[in-house]
Amino acid sequence: MTDLWQNAMDHAVALARKAGSVSVCLSFCLFIGEESVAAGEPCVLTDNPTWIVDPVDGTTNFVHGYPFVAVSIGFAVNRKLEFGVVYSCIEDKMYTARKGQGAFCNGQLLNVSDQKEISQSIIATEFGSNRDTEVVDKIFSSMRKILCLPIHGIRGVGTAATNMCLVASGCVEAYYEIGIHCWDIAAGAIIVTEAGGVLMDVDGGPLDLMSRRVVAANNKIIAERIVKEIDAFTPLRDDASTETED
């Protein structure tokens, strides 16, 4: 019998390797990756061309055999995303977006939902991995307030990259989370905007890729409505120990 998970892992490894080998060819490119940062490499976004990679987004899902796992590869120049690729391995869905050229899933053009009524919306979010009770209380409090607006429902597939692609696909109106990392959302961010969506911080300001806070929505009306209900907190920034002057 085919080993589904082995196939998924082989895809993830092949994609990550490809990104790595291109990165070696283009030696002027920098690299931010979940594993490289865990190994002590810097996590700093400069104006230089930079790969921002999560080889396995949805690690907990992967470990438990919960069937949503994605490879997430973003590429930024001058701190702006140029393109993003999210491969949802088990679903065999390849999401791609190039700046100014639209977003696609397996070659099909993506468009966000045109819903403007929060009461008719599905919102994606996650419980996250922080088990500090104050943080958990804020997460539950935000969810409770959003659910009781009311909305149609709350969903979350356990990978930030895929949640963002679901916004781009029009399946959910918005996704928000505090505690994600830049490699979880970089590729998804450009996929959302190229599908016609918006990005912002959980306080309504501009998205800061390093702040570990994100709202991705089909439009500003829905995004700003959610922002009003989020009990925001401020995790340690991704670039906290590696901030530079530029």
Ligand SMILES: O=P([O-])([O-])O[C@@H]1[C@@H](O)[C@H](O)[C@@H](O)[C@H](O)[C@@H]1O
């Ligand atoms: O660790 P990992 O599986 O690559 O990434 C995970 C995210 O995609 C997930 O949605 C989020 O809730 C977790 O906090 C974590 O960041």
Ligand SMILES: [Mg+2]
């Ligand atoms: Mg991840």
